Amino acid sequence: MADRIPVVADLFAETAEGPRLTGSKCAGCGAGYLPKSEVCHNPECDGAKTEDAEFGPNGTLWSLAIQDYPPPAPVKFDQPYKPYAMGFIDLDDGLRVLGRIDVEDPHSVEPGARVELVIDALAHDEEGNEITGWKFKPV
């Protein structure tokens, strides 16, 4: 039976409300972090405490590009290689995050598109297990 294995642990989760990115937030200035940060990186902020926080699912695609050639290691992809789109997504809760765009035709998406977070396979390993990560699907 094939499993779903997160590409890196503790960065995203399927919660009761749906998929979320699991990071942290500064208790002082509200700056968000993925992965979790033990300290706030904002030099204007004296708040030393960060707390666990969930981000997503809704956001706007700031911009994107298409990875037209097979990327170098350690990027995950299946053979035969199929170009994918990736970009920066401005989540409604204030985090700008990187992600792949979950579309069949990578040319069908434009900057400014509304998107939502999904958990999906980035690639498969030799045993057929899904290596999962987060992506953003146009809505």
Added chain:
Amino acid sequence: MRDVAVVGLGMHPWGKFPDKSVTSLMREATDNALKDAGIGWRDIEAVSAASSRFSGGKGWGLNGNDIVEEMGSTGIPVYNLSAGCAAGANAFNVGYMMVAGGMHDMVLVVGGEKMPKGFIQTSGVEDEYDPEYLRQVCVGIPGPSFWGVMCRQRMAQHGTTEEQLAKIAVKAHKNSVHNKYARFNKEFSMEDILGSAMVSYPLRLFEICPVSDGAAAIVICSAEKAKQLTTKPVWVGGSSVATNSFNDGITRGLAGPVPPGGKTFHSEAASAVAQAMEAAGTTHKDVDFIELQDNTVYYELCFPEEWGFWDAGQAEHELEAGNTTPTGSLPINPSGGFLSFGEATTAQGIFQIVELATQLRGEGGGRQVPDAKVGLGQTLGLGGNAAAVVLKR
């Protein structure tokens, strides 16, 4: 602070040299710089070197030590500087401070690199705590795609066309025809550029820089020493190093804040340029030409705007008017730039300064900027590093 002069320029051509070590590339560049300055190796009091990412340096980036061993171990101090692709210009800044601060009178700044084949891995470590590793393993955004994301945003905002992107590459190669050190010193047509393979839409193969082997060296010295060596020294107006600010809109790891106003990008580069210009007492109008880091054509559009030379959205008009050619109102990359040289990552900052000084000496030949008096150079590197320099005659 003392005045600092640039008195020796040395290059090894950029290209692919499978039969040479990085140290031998650096030695040839160093020999040329010493000869150009009219001094010998024993006159060098200290070395500030860029730490190579990919070659030599005993795997520790000790390329400055390699060159000292190669030239002759005189026991002088060596500083090896790591700053991603900004390492060369960072090394120049440290050399500059040693002479300006009165620690040494005659310093060698040197950088060389031999690059692996193909598209480079940005992260050198398989470490789930390393932000660059996480970007690649969780998403997959190699350099060209990162540049593509930035470029596409500009296209959406300012209506930049694919033809305009190609024109920048055509211009770069036109300049490189007159530069014997460039790897690709021949003209490319619009058809050549637009017909090259799409690498990371919207960017094509000939609109991003390839990787090359290369080395460059510079001798800098005090004003007193310069007077003994030359009647026409080139002066360092300002040399600066900066890092990015927290609110920068370019996400360096997996995520960051949405910037207030959404407008701050490449804050490290803008900051380094502003500081170098301020130190030189140089206004935007005073700058006769710019050598900037054109890993991709996109940077020729955004950087002059972000540094205050043009208004937002003006770059495409300046390009179409021919104002960025060597005889235009603001020549950009008369050397041919990274597009023509390819990137020998950590040597790039030093090759740029060699070009600035060559132009200020009036030795640019067919790519000469007429009557150039002030030149600005800029590089940036992984980790939010940037460096800038203003040279004057």
